[in-house]
Amino acid sequence: MVERSRAAMGVTVTNAMTQACAGCAVRHAGLCSALSSDEIADLTAIARRKHLSPGQSLVLEGDTAREFANITDGVAKLVRGAEDGRSQIVGLLFQSDFIGAAPGTGQAQTEPHSIVAVTELELCLFPRQRFDTLLHRYPTLENKLLQQTLDELQLARDWMVLLGRKTAEERVATFLLHVAQKMRNSGCGPLDTFDLPLGRADIADYIGLTIETVSRQISKLRKAGIIALDGAKSVTYVDYEGLKERAGF
Amino acid sequence: MVERSRAAMGVTVTNAMTQACAGCAVRHAGLCSALSSDEIADLTAIARRKHLSPGQSLVLEGDTAREFANITDGVAKLVRGAEDGRSQIVGLLFQSDFIGAAPGTGQAQTEPHSIVAVTELELCLFPRQRFDTLLHRYPTLENKLLQQTLDELQLARDWMVLLGRKTAEERVATFLLHVAQKMRNSGCGPLDTFDLPLGRADIADYIGLTIETVSRQISKLRKAGIIALDGAKSVTYVDYEGLKERAGF
């Protein structure tokens, strides 16, 4: 809770100029790492910061895409939902991940999925048109975007394997490993204890199971001594290798 | 690295000069549509054609990536497999689709999945290094590649919804609609009868079911008068709207 003080200040002063890209948490990660000091100034000029609380959405499925964004802190989910209550999370976004349907095309598009904050979320927004202009001006930026998109495609395909062929236990184990890795990338260091960013319902929607099955499998891993729990969210990874085994291929 | 002249590239017998890009089936589709006549000549210079028969593979999961390719005719599958026999098709590639793990990064990578011909397949191959050079020289090419990658990402996420949340009947109906659309894009026109490019086993691996379940659901659709069959592969779409209903959201 202590480390949230900086974010809290960012809320009250939402102008980019007062908190320029130079000192940004993700200045040297993700897209922005592709830009030089001079180039980053152009980005600063069009950037706007925004804060979302858990459950609040940045865009809704079907909306017209108006802006792109970079996540500077927190976790967001990409959700595709059906009228009948079924919904599937098609991606999780962490610190330094980029949000945007189709940059570079120069034409308006409708959002293919909702984007919802699952933790307190800090964003850096870019208006569509202006960002596209920069994209064309700086090839390294477009190249970096291509690489990130390819990474996401790879991840989506990994998830297709999970959803199409893995058992409930394998899915939960894979999910736990996935989150652990992402949390580490987000600067938390190699901790073996941290809070899951998602509740049971979101986990279920991410790995294609029901809440009850997720709960049962987590209990099973706990009873097997693979993980330890403190409350529902705080997880300690006790037997990392055992978890990998249970995650399957 | 010294870049050799285009003339020096005329090594292979089946090289591009004997069948230049200008008259290619996909000259004005996919990646190549982003290039002018002058620019396409550079592509012609590094291109090499190749033919694969059903079951033959272009790359194997884990191999080092050596080349990119364009599909000029036929259908290929992207497969991720496990030792225990389970496997999942993470993508189908049709005419004008691009094959390649991570262009533009300039470094070798291992292939994340095998690429296997499911029909007679005609390819246009590009050596990794040389293609990357062109990518940097022609921004429109890189931009087009970004767009296609974003499209594929969108498709992969659609499939995540299918694999995570749809019933067996919805999966089969969705698959049939998907294939129909792809076949039409491949220049077959708005036919309502054609051969499925995949056998039951591949369909099962694509939509996350077993062969038997796929067969049962197809039979059910036939008995319901939604589709008609002539043998196992030739399908006639009788009730398009009914198929859409059964495909779910």
Added chain:
DNA sequence: CGGTGAGTTGAAAGCAATCAAATGGCGTGG
């Protein structure tokens, strides 16, 4: 101290997987 919502646990039902066998298409060889 009760209310609420998230999570856990139990029992029963359902849907797809598995096991098993029959059918059909197709090329080969008699």
Added chain:
DNA sequence: CCACGCCATTTGATTGCTTTCAACTCACCG
């Protein structure tokens, strides 16, 4: 031209994993 064998597909019977329905626990908060 037909018989045979092989392989893909279909169909049937049973099993079993996950879902569904339901009740209970727990933490948090007014």
